[in-house]
Amino acid sequence: MTINSFKRWYWFHKWTSLVCTIFLLLLCLTGLPLVFSDELRLWLGEAVEPPEHTEITTPVVLDALIKDAQSRRPNDYVKLLVRDDDGPAWFVFMGNTPTAQDNSATFMFDSRTGEFLYSLPQNEGIVNFLFRLHVDLLAGLPGTLFLGVMGLVFVASVVSGVVVYGPFMRKLPFGVVRNDRSPRLRWLDLHNLLGIVTVLWVLVVGITGVVNTLDRPLLGYWQMTEIGAMITAWKDKPRPPVLRPVDDAVRAAESAASDMLVRFIAFPGTPFAGSHHYMVFMRGKTPLTARLLKPVLVDAETGKVSDSRDLPWYLTTLLVSQPLHFGDYGGLPLKIVWAALDAITIVVLWSGLHLWWKKREMLPEQWLAETVPQGTALETPTLEGASR
Amino acid sequence: MRQPLSARQIWGMPVILALISAVGLVSALLGDGIWDVMSWFALAAPTAVVLWSIAHPASHSS
Numbered sequence: 206m207t208i209n210s211f212k213r214w215y216w217f218h219k220w221t222s223l224v225c226t227i228f229l230l231l232l233c234l235t236g237l238p239l240v241f242s243d244e245l246r247l248w249l250g251e252a253v254e255p256p257e258h259t260e261i262t263t264p265v266v267l268d269a270l271i272k273d274a275q276s277r278r279p280n281d282y283v284k285l286l287v288r289d290d291d292g293p294a295w296f297v298f299m300g301n302t303p304t305a306q307d308n309s310a311t312f313m314f315d316s317r318t319g320e321f322l323y324s325l326p327q328n329e330g331i332v333n334f335l336f337r338l339h340v341d342l343l344a345g346l347p348g349t350l351f352l353g354v355m356g357l358v359f360v361a362s363v364v365s366g367v368v369v370y371g372p373f374m375r376k377l378p379f380g381v382v383r384n385d386r387s388p389r390l391r392w393l394d395l396h397n398l399l400g401i402v403t404v405l406w407v408l409v410v411g412i413t414g415v416v417n418t419l420d421r422p423l424l425g426y427w428q429m430t431e432i433g434a435m436i437t438a439w440k441d442k443p444r445p446p447v448l449r450p451v452d453d454a455v456r457a458a459e460s461a462a463s464d465m466l467v468r469f470i471a472f473p474g475t476p477f478a479g480s481h482h483y484m485v486f487m488r489g490k491t492p493l494t495a496r497l498l499k500p501v502l503v504d505a506e507t508g509k510v511s512d513s514r515d516l517p518w519y520l521t522t523l524l525v526s527q528p529l530h531f532g533d534y535g536g537l538p539l540k541i542v543w544a545a546l547d548a549i550t551i552v553v554l555w556s557g558l559h560l561w562w563k564k565r566e567m568l569p570e571q572w573l574a575e576t577v578p579q580g581t582a583l584e585t586p587t588l589e590g591a592s593r
Numbered sequence: 594m595r596q597p598l599s600a601r602q603i604w605g606m607p608v609i610l611a612l613i614s615a616v617g618l619v620s621a622l623l624g625d626g627i628w629d630v631m632s633w634f635a636l637a638a639p640t641a642v643v644l645w646s647i648a649h650p651a652s653h654s655s
Contacts, residue, residue, distance in 0.1 A: 371604070375597045379606040380646040398646055401607045402639040405614040493622045528622065535621030535629040542617075542636045549643060 206372060208570060214368045215569040219561065221362035226554050228355040232414070233551045235339040240532055240544050242332050243291075251330045253323045255293050255315050265319040268450035270295055273321055274312045281309050286451060287469040290495070293317050296325075303474030346421060353418030360411050363404060370401055376577050389563055393576055396556040399549050406546050407553075413526035423519055428476050435502050435512045436479030444473055444480045445506035451483060453508040458485035458501040461510045465489055468498060473505045481505060492534060496524045606642075613638045 206214075238245060246252035271283055274297035284305070285298040299310040311325040326333070341348035374397065382394040400407075455467055465487035471477040477500075478484040487499045498520070501513040516524070528534035532543030564572055617635025620628045 370607075371600075374603050378598070378602070380642065382646055382650055384650040399643055402610050402642050403614075404607070405611040406618070406636065406639065409618055491623075492625060492628075525622075529618060535632045538633040539621060539629065539636070542633055542640070545640045546636065549640065 211369065211372050211573070212569050214365050218362060218365035218369050221358050221365060222557055223561065225355045225358040225362060226558055228352065229359050230551065230554050231342075232339060232352070233547055233554065235335045237544055237547050237551075239332070239335055239339055240540050240547065242336065243533075244537075245332050246330075249330065249332065251326055251332060253313065255317075255322060258293075258315075258317050265295075265314075265316055266450075267295070267452045267455065269319050270297060270314045271451060273314070273319075274299060274310075277312065277324075278310050282474065283472045284308070284475050285469055285471055288316070288467055289313075290468075294322065303472065304476055349418045349421070353415050356411055356415035356418065360408065360415070363400075363407055363411065366400055367404060370397055372573060373397055373576060389560065390576060392556045392560055392563075396553055396560060399556070400553045403546055403549050403553070407550055409529055410532075410546075413530040416523055416526040417530055420523055423523055427517060427520055431514055431517060432477055432484070432500065435500070435514060436482060439479055439481040439511075442481050448473060448505045449508040454483035454485055454503040454505070457503045457508055457510050458487060458513075461501050461513060462487045462499055465499060478502075482511060493525070496528060497521060498524065610639055610642065 243252070247254060267286060271286065274283060275281075278299050281299040281301060282303040282305075283297060284300045284303060285296075287296040287298065288294075289296065293316040295314045295316050297312045297314070298308050299312070300307070301309050308327055311327065312321065313323040313325060314320065315322055337343050340352075342352065344351070373393070377394075380398060382398060383390045451470055451472075454470060458467065459465075466489075468486045468488040470486070471484040473482060474480055475484075479502075482505055483503045485501045485503055487501055488495050489497055497516055499513060499515060502511045503509070504511050532540055613635045617632040617638070619632075620635065621632035
């Protein structure tokens with residue numbers, strides 16, 4: 206690398222980092238507790254676990270859960286019925302209207318006994334606050350998209366950081382942290398070491414985070430195109446006077462996609478089902494395919510399957526990106542490892558900021574000369590064209 | 594006067610750690626049980642290297 210290209214990459218690393226560091230610090234600090242959001246919600250009493258049952262019971266009638274939920278909020282509409290992936294439970298999501306974006310209530314039921322378990326708090330509590338801060342800076346979709354742009358800048362900063370790592374390490378064995386000289390060198394060595402060992406994880410979490418910021422636009426696009434095409438033939442038909450129970454829709458979808466399991470059901474009148482149908486979203490059975498969905502459209506009048514589709518590529522990308530961002534796909538030990546990597550990233554961000562502040566008057570080549578042992582950074586052939 | 598290091602000396606460990614991280618990120622997606630355990634150990638490698646390096650400060654004061 207020539208000294209001029211080093212200076213360009215150094216400048217690029219400095220400015221991309223300065224633009225995004227403060228937001229990345231916020232994302233890492235809020236993300237650290239959010240890695241454990243399931244555990245925190247239980248601990249803070251914002252969620253419950255189904256009780257232990259030893260006796261085998263008959264499968265629960267889902268329609269009874271719907272009737273129970275409806276009786277608790279007679280003026281509201283059932284939007285979704287969602288199966289818990291981790292425990293024996295179903296969740297009923299209600300809205301003030303069938304198309305309401307926000308939920309008016311979320312009820313949790315035991316999937317073995319049908320017993321009502323819990324009414325989840327809506328938009329309150331510390332975990333929810335951290336989540337909102339992390340996802341949209343409390344500013345809705347514009348906040349989310351802004352964080353997506355910051356994520357892209359961060360990826361550029363990481364890549365340029367890798368490029369300038371080489372010249373700084375030309376005479377230093379890997380992993381060396383110089384304690385016995387200036388504190389500035391110690392911070393630089395830590396910044397370089399911690400940054401380079403976590404670089405792949407940081408890039409994956411960063412890029413999947415950027416993909417996640419597009420979730421609402423992507424789902425909206427899917428709803429307008431493919432889901433719209435599935436339900437278009439019934440668009441002008443009225444809602445059936447009597448709906449078949451949701452259990453019939455589930456049975457029909459299960460026989461249409463026999464190698465899959467029900468993940469959730471969108472109810473008639475909601476944007477993902479249309480006025481005349483249930484949309485049963487099926488999922489695969491392996492850890493990877495469990496994230497992917499297959500929509501099966503079931504007529505709410507006849508209980509017959511009308512249509513089903515495979516997931517478009519952009520939603521496959523989104524749904525595979527989610528676990529790789531959350532770190533929630535390998536049990537508690539993976540979450541702990543995830544948190545450690547997040548903590549290391551916080552140190553990298555902080556040390557980068559600290560180094561910039563301490564040497565903001567210094568030229569990049571002076572800094573390189575000071576940091577490379579024996580101060581001879583500019584004399585090797587790889588940095589030709591430089592004068593001392 | 595210390596000689597500049599070769600590309601392999603500079604990039605060897607970073608590349609190895611990136612490959613180990615990649616294995617760790619993917620393996621827990623592919624299966625449960627042993628696949629999860631593999632991802633725990635693989636993704637713990639960067640943190641282990643950091644702790645080892647801090648616990649063994651350099652004598653390279655040159």
